[in-house]
Amino acid sequence: MAVFNLTINNEDYKVDVDPQMPLLWVIRDFAGLTGTKYGCGIAQCGACTVHLDGNAVRSCSIPVSSVADQKVVTIEGLSKKGDHPLQKAWEEADVPQCGYCQSGQIMSAAALLKDKPQPTDQDIDNLMSGNICRCGTYNRIKKAIHLAAKGGKS
Ligand code: FES
Ligand code: FES
Helix, strand or coil: EEEEEEEECCEEEEEEEEHHHHHHHHHHHHCCCCCCCCCCCCCCCCCEEEEEEEEEHHHCEEEEHHHCCCEEEEECCCCCCCCCCCHHHHHHHHCCCCCCCCHHHHHHHHHHHCCCCCCHHHEEEHCCCCCCCCCCCCHHHHHHHHHHHCCCCC
């Protein structure tokens, strides 16, 4: 066991855990932030996507010991009132079906828009391809990302 100081959604957390514990479990079980989901546990589905210093990462496959001083942002910290342009676009496009993959989808999309504010369909296909949706909401996800990129105007 070892003590780690983490910043998650601008709040400080001190955890005493196995250094190999995946960041996902620290987020869910120690910080109590359950919006980030467990899907595969092997970096293949994207359900556990969070931001580390603004970059989308798979929290199931990152040991807490490698997070060090980087800032973690989860879906709960993406916006104060759930009103990030992507969250509003998601609502407008009525994207979710079961919802399980959606926080990961939105976190990946947020990182995508930071790097490419006006993404093409191809950009979206390339950068979102690691986020799996068993319900097949891909077309609505694409629509919502374009909507957010246009400032919410369809
Ligand atoms: S749970 Fe992390 S990528 Fe699937
Ligand atoms: S909305 Fe059900 S898995 Fe994506």
